[in-house]
Amino acid sequence: MSIDLGHAGATRLGTTLVAAFLASLVECVEALTVVLAVGRVRGWRSALAGAAVALAVLAAVVAALGPALTRIPLHLIQLAAGTLILLFGLRWLRKAILRSGRLIPLHDEEVAFAKSSADMRDGHDDGLRGWDKLAFAAAFNITVLEGTEVVFIVIALGAGGTGLLLPASLGAGAALVLIAALGLLLRRPLARVPENTLKFAVGILLSAFGTFWVAEGAGIAWPGPATSNPDLAIPCLVAGYLGVALWLVPVCFVRKHHAVTVED
């Protein structure tokens, strides 16, 4: 399947890039918090080396898996990637709705930074020749763990059609460069990044993409102008999920407030 680079094709390329950028931004912020804590407490050399080795491993995974996916029939990839992206995207969206509705607490980078710093202070140094093994392992682990999510997002978004792996990789790469630059500049956790708002937006985008790809893979048709140009279904799906999510947030607030009032 080739992608028409007209208006609709540009829509798909653009939304793929934005979705990969925003999703990767969230994961990079979480990884940066721990790498900063490791670097501050145990030293920058081992922390940055651990993160760099992990990034090299992840880049190798993308380089190996990305092209291999092109050998599998597109509709099977779309069904599999669409299902995984839906599970991933709807999970993020559900959590973001529950956080926005104050039913579960918001993620706090300052708290995560303090906890990681305390863990690093408690750990003893068993490194050799100037390398801190604990710091290297901690930075490597968090970068691989959060980076695995980024790799999944890039591969799943890139698997949706010919030529989408590049914008997905560019989006993730831009997020990594931006967060790394901010981290080096500020040397403190990016607590002001509106993580839940980002997760809310990414959850909506990924859910819309997942639904679209499952439909494409299964040969499911769309009504109206999207019948002849299925790409037009993507903004409609984004609007649909946004509407449902925005309706659910106040419902959560009301339910929580009602429960508190009844308890009082």
Place this chain on the structure above:
Amino acid sequence: MSWIRSIVREILGLFVDDGNFAIAIVVWLGIAVLVLPLIAAHKHCAGPALFGGLALILIESVMRFSRRRG
């Protein structure tokens, strides 16, 4: 090797938070993929039906959680 176990746990955690929610999504997708393309008379409703089912699963899951926590 504990970091490999952590990665496997992390990968599984990417997709499954609430087991019932994940199962409902997979079951609905299975039904939608097998049945919706066959409904030739209303085939242009298939896309919105796919979205509608997923939206209902999301709504039910959030409502169920808010009942439990509320």
